Amino acid sequence: MGRSARLNKQMRDASTRRILKAALRHFATHGYAGTSVRMIARSAGVSVGLLYNYFPTKADLLGALFEESMRDVQASFASADAAATPSERIERLVRSAFEILEKNRDFWRLSYGVRMQPAVVTGLGKRLEMWTATIQSTLGRYLREAGSRQPELDAALLFALIDGVSQHYVLDPRGYPLAEVADRIVALFTRYVDSTAPDST
Amino acid sequence: MGRSARLNKQMRDASTRRILKAALRHFATHGYAGTSVRMIARSAGVSVGLLYNYFPTKADLLGALFEESMRDVQASFASADAAATPSERIERLVRSAFEILEKNRDFWRLSYGVRMQPAVVTGLGKRLEMWTATIQSTLGRYLREAGSRQPELDAALLFALIDGVSQHYVLDPRGYPLAEVADRIVALFTRYVDSTAPDST
Amino acid sequence: MGRSARLNKQMRDASTRRILKAALRHFATHGYAGTSVRMIARSAGVSVGLLYNYFPTKADLLGALFEESMRDVQASFASADAAATPSERIERLVRSAFEILEKNRDFWRLSYGVRMQPAVVTGLGKRLEMWTATIQSTLGRYLREAGSRQPELDAALLFALIDGVSQHYVLDPRGYPLAEVADRIVALFTRYVDSTAPDST
């Protein structure tokens, strides 16, 4: 009857994990196009053939990595949504964005490196577009609830700010004042309620 | 310089321009890795051999494109520097950033697509780092002069904001409210003097 | 033979049959080289490992299919041999050739597709050569008995005719007048008896 189903699953999972880990590391370091499937397989300590047993194409590797991380982001959103006040929702969102970023720097480096390359993003494309649209509209809703007079515009700004900071951080994390920046952003975008000048200290 | 020498130079310049134009178009559309030197040569209407006479490697093409655009940015900085008040310097800088962006969308698309890939950026790397460092410190100086109490932090924020907006715009320019965003950014970062709430309309 | 041994044999036979059936279908449809062992195993509902238990190499699958069909042909020959007159022997041979063809189109499609590729036919080669030699000499004998003045030459012609018709039929059976063709061939090659030499110069 072959190996036990449990053992098979264990072997499969172990290999899959190592492959994904190696793929992420290389994609983040050398970019998607600059990484060969051979490099990934060698780093993961498996044969090319086995890699292709689990991921039918190189693009599927990328897809799996995105799938994984989108779950993280979705969880953050859900948690932010549960907060009591509008301001808190915004704060949680911003803070968790940077937490996710720090926790998974390699993935975000990869993500930002790949986003501009339409050929690579094909297939990923639809999901990515929906993703950013969701983020933008959620931000808009939170900001309107928090008293913003131009929630759409503010959402665009906030989103761009988070994205820009994330990229700068990911490009060269050494010495980047991520915590202070986060505080400042939170302050800037949660002060609508008490009509205080948001950028004054 | 004899007549034929001058003619030669003219031809060389014309070819160079055509090559760079074709390179930019393809790099922006298909990415750096996704563009072959052959494609560029054909689009430019020259032979591969000639292209290699002018640009010894594919990376040199990329380098030349960056060189060109850095000159643009430097010019903007110089012009901003000439403004009368600190606030005006900031305003000019922000506005010219977005002007440059609109004028040369292809380049910025390419730039953001390539920035995360160290292998590609090798050689470019040093210059790019210096570039961003200069921008950051100039922004810091302006902001300090404009009354910011945390000019370094504000510079990081402003830089990230400009970069983030630029990328979102370049990813999908249709319907992006670039002008309003610019106004808002200018307002946000030039209000230190009169202590007015920066996000009120 | 104990009960479980018999059961084992039954299972083995059932698997073997399913594997061969699947192999034939795929070989005929996609060609020998275009069919992977995996595809066959999946179609047969067995694991690759089990398939390799029964057929040590891919070529052995092909070999087994040929073996099977050679038995068919041999049976036809034996039956033809039992006929009363030379003409009847020839008629039976021709008719059964086309019966076998219609009954097992997939196999003959495969056979004609593979015949010209020595690398594929290695190992098969010797047996195939002997096979055709036997057919040719049997045909020759029948024709001599039936009164042909050049039995070897006529055998070559008859063999070529059967083979050519078979291939044309198998290439595109729709609308091929197989029955009429058979009648005509029989007529052509059984008229020696009445000593009218329709084909003599």
Add this chain to the structure above:
Amino acid sequence: MGRSARLNKQMRDASTRRILKAALRHFATHGYAGTSVRMIARSAGVSVGLLYNYFPTKADLLGALFEESMRDVQASFASADAAATPSERIERLVRSAFEILEKNRDFWRLSYGVRMQPAVVTGLGKRLEMWTATIQSTLGRYLREAGSRQPELDAALLFALIDGVSQHYVLDPRGYPLAEVADRIVALFTRYVDSTAPDST
């Protein structure tokens, strides 16, 4: 201005010829699927890259070989068409079929090896089908003109006979009595004129 156009053409033609020659040899010997592009390039004494300069895909190599040989066949047909009497037309056709066969055994071996593999023949397919249809209908016309009472059926027979003989010859030319077979076929299919119906029932 680069090499002279003439020299370039010479180089290109020389390489192309060597590549096609090597391709034909290998395809005929090991089959289409069994031949790797590397093998062809090595045999031709060129690099893989150069081969792909001239033949964008492996299938194009096959296509070029077919193109070449179809021209031969078409020429034969034209020449047969010019004959004075129906019988002569048939005779010329049959004889030239076998002449072409002897002159280019490798190609015909390849052709028969490939005909049954739909995947390979894709693209070739349409042309091949038209080709055989043309042959069949031309044969039919000739036979009707020559007095056949069932020209379509006779055409099918004659075509199958030529094809069958060709394949047997090509499979193992040593000792195959091609000349005698040709004579016999000509005799069989040109006797309609004297209104002795040798094949009528």
Add this chain to the structure above:
DNA sequence: CATGAATGAGCGTTCATTCAT
């Protein structure tokens, strides 16, 4: 200055086969 024929390492992918369980 200008051409394009020529190179060959490397890419993503497939697949017959092996073997621990």
Add this chain to the structure above:
DNA sequence: TATGAATGAACGCTCATTCAT
């Protein structure tokens, strides 16, 4: 007996780069 995870050589093809002319 039966499984499917694992291997790695080979495939078709691409492409940055060189060089004789």
